[in-house]
Amino acid sequence: MVPRRIVCLTAETTEMAFAVGAGDRVVGVSGYAVRPAEARRRPKVAAFRTANVERILGLEPDLVLGFSDLQAEIAMELIRSGVAVLITNQRTLAETAEAIALVGAACGEPERGRELARWFAEELESLRRRPAWRPRVYFEEWNDPLISGIAWVGELIELCGGEDIFPELRGCRSARDRVVDGAEVVRRDPEVIVASWCGKKARLDRIAARPGWEGVSAVRAGRLFEVKSPDILAPGPSLLYGARQLAAIIGGVTGGV
The missing domain is CATH 3.40.50.1980 (Nitrogenase molybdenum iron protein domain)
Incomplete structure (x- = not known):
């Protein structure tokens, strides 16, 4: 089932959801969300280690996206309230590309998620430098x-x-x-x-x-x-x-x- 009401607990997941084309379904975001500018007009429901669970539940999300094991307690409370939650925990560039694809799939946009992940990896590779002196x-x-x-x-x-x-x-x-x-x-x-x-x-x-x-x-x-x-x-x-x-x-x- 494609989620219709998405809450993003972090800047990363907010940016990913909008980038894969699910921005119109995002109903709540992190207070630290920066990109895209449009996201900053959504209701703020979380910092990073903390979140207003009551406000999140009031938005009636059918998917909550987050990042980091530091959000485990928030996720647990939401899951116990019957909400579907996806928390990624990437630490490397490869894991970040994988997380982008995963979030895209969770938002019901698997192909756009894979495309964004491929583009991300290719753009990074284009920056690779092999100078004679590595400071x-x-x-x-x-x-x-x-x-x-x-x-x-x-x-x-x-x-x-x-x-x-x-x-x-x-x-x-x-x-x-x-x-x-x-x-x-x-x-x-x-x-x-x-x-x-x-x-x-x-x-x-x-x-x-x-x-x-x-x-x-x-x-x-x-x-x-x-x-x-x-x-x-x-x-x-x-x-x-x-x-x-x-x-x-x-x-x-x-x-x-």
């Missing part, structure tokens, strides 16, 4: 404590021609397992620093001013950049925005734009 890149997802980039970010760094300085943390699905020590960042001496503090502006000046970081190659060369979180921390089609920015940043350093 060391530190990606900071949060500043207190310091949290390095999730798996898909590390993959994007390498795809765009850089070298992730914390490759061993890529398999860590939880943010708490990607907490790093500032002294270790200094020791690994990144040549490029990219920050994306989820939900707030990254203060590059404060990063550069951290005690002991004045000798880091990226700080000495002034190679500190921000990519806004909706462009790189939401594993859906919007990752292309972040990927293109990373490609420009790393390409600008290596001369491979």
Whole structure:
């Protein structure tokens, strides 16, 4: 049965539902939804870890879409209330493409979901760079404590021609397992620093001013950049925005734009 009333708990699923042609059936969205602009006019029913279950139920959805194990409690409450729920839990670029196709199928648009997933993968591949010099890149997802980039970010760094300085943390699905020590960042001496503090502006000046970081190659060369979180921390089609920015940043350093 094709769902007629869809609620999206996250920015990712909102974007996917609209992109596969189900936007006219979306009746509720996350407060963090950014794309498309039309989605922001829908009723807001969720943050990320929290949701207004009573309001969701009042919208009488026949499908609720979400992302991440962090929404497990919300999903459980909705399922117990008799609502069909799909929560994806992608962490890699390949898993993101699979999630796009899955959401498309769940929305009753399987072919458009597969087409969007193929396009996403092809657009990413078009950004692949193989420079002679691959600069060391530190990606900071949060500043207190310091949290390095999730798996898909590390993959994007390498795809765009850089070298992730914390490759061993890529398999860590939880943010708490990607907490790093500032002294270790200094020791690994990144040549490029990219920050994306989820939900707030990254203060590059404060990063550069951290005690002991004045000798880091990226700080000495002034190679500190921000990519806004909706462009790189939401594993859906919007990752292309972040990927293109990373490609420009790393390409600008290596001369491979």
